[in-house]
Amino acid sequence: MLIGQSPFHGNDEDELFQSIRTDDPIYPRSLGKEAKDILIK
Known part of the structure; x- marks a missing residue:
C-alpha cells in the first residue's frame, strides 16, 4: 500500500465491503x- 492504511473503513468485514462498494476513498x-x-486511475 502506498499510504500504509486502507482508504475505506468499517467496524467489521461486511461494513468494510459496503464502504468499498459505496463510499469515496478517504x-x-x-x-x-x-x-x-x-x-484514482
Missing part, C-alpha cells in the same frame, strides 16, 4: 496530489 491530507492522481 486519503490522508499528507498524501501529495501526484500520488492521489495515481491512486
Whole structure:
C-alpha cells in the first residue's frame, strides 16, 4: 500500500465491503496530489 492504511473503513468485514462498494476513498491530507492522481486511475 502506498499510504500504509486502507482508504475505506468499517467496524467489521461486511461494513468494510459496503464502504468499498459505496463510499469515496478517504486519503490522508499528507498524501501529495501526484500520488492521489495515481491512486484514482
